[in-house]
Amino acid sequence: MIHVLELPPAGMPRAWFAHDEADLARKVAATDALQPWEIHDVLTPQELLAASGHDAPDAAARAALPAICALGDAHGWHTPLYRADHLLGRGVLRPEPVPPREALAAALSARGGVACLYWSDAEAIAAFEGADPRLAGEARWWARRALHQQLVELEVLADDQ
Numbered sequence: 001m002i003h004v005l006e007l008p009p010a011g012m013p014r015a016w017f018a019h020d021e022a023d024l025a026r027k028v029a030a031t032d033a034l035q036p037w038e039i040h041d042v043l044t045p046q047e048l049l050a051a052s053g054h055d056a057p058d059a060a061a062r063a064a065l066p067a068i069c070a071l072g073d074a075h076g077w078h079t080p081l082y083r084a085d086h087l088l089g090r091g092v093l094r095p096e097p098v099p100p101r102e103a104l105a106a107a108l109s110a111r112g113g114v115a116c117l118y119w120s121d122a123e124a125i126a127a128f129e130g131a132d133p134r135l136a137g138e139a140r141w142w143a144r145r146a147l148h149q150q151l152v153e154l155e156v157l158a159d160d161q
Contacts, residue, residue, distance in 0.1 A: 001154065003124035005147050007134070008113040013143040015150035021100050028107050038090075040103035041083040045072030086110045116143075121156045128157075 002018045018024035029036045048068045054061035057077070062069045071093060075081065081093040084103035088094060101119070108115035116134055118124035127135060128147050135144050151157040 001121055001156075003118040003121070003147070003150060004108065005116040005118070005127075005135075005143060005150075006108070006111070006113060007116070007140075007143055008111075013146040015146040017150065017154060021104065024104055025100075028104065032107070032111070034085075034107070037083060038085045039107045040098065040100045042080050043083075043093075044078050044080055045069075045075065046077040049077075116147075121151075124151060125157065 002020065002024050004016050004018070004024070006014045006016075008014070016027075018027055025036045025039050028034070029039055045068055049055075049057060049061060049065065049072065052061075052065055052068065054065065057069050057072055071081065075095050079095055081095055082088075082098040083091070083093050084098040084106065085091065086106035086109070087098060087103055101117075105115065105117055108117065114134055116127065116132060118127055124147065126132070128144060128151060130136065134140070135147070148157065152159045
């Protein structure tokens with residue numbers, strides 16, 4: 001399970017969870033009115049061409065879709081290209097891999113404030129217990145409390161109060 005703790009610039013901290021990276025991407029996309037591929041995607045120039053209604057980079061495709069054809073010519077038609085709008089810029093594709101977790105963290109950070117991502121129950125428990133300096137001090141008491149409540153609701157921690 002993935003735990004998210006958002007510390008907005010104003011207002012109360014908010015803790016929530018996702019079952020896995022795909023669920024996290026869906027939730028972030030839905031909340032921010034994005035498509036999941038805007039957060040992270042991997043596709044080839046050939047797939048882009050086919051999605052635009054062309055089977056091959058022929059003269060018609062080159063006239064209608066010069067940018068896609070340029071990507072195919074530069075990187076190869078079957079080379080995976082990575083998209084992560086919050087890391088690379090809107091619609092930018094590159095052949096160097098972009099880890100999905102980095103793309104998800106960047107999308108959450110784009111909301112403003114601080115986004116704390118804990119990729120497992122153990123990481124979230126450790127953060128609550130003091131391992132995350134972003135939650136240290138009296139000023140962050142509400143953040144720790146929000147995380148604690150989330151962990152109790154999900155039965156990751158026992159409610160011993």
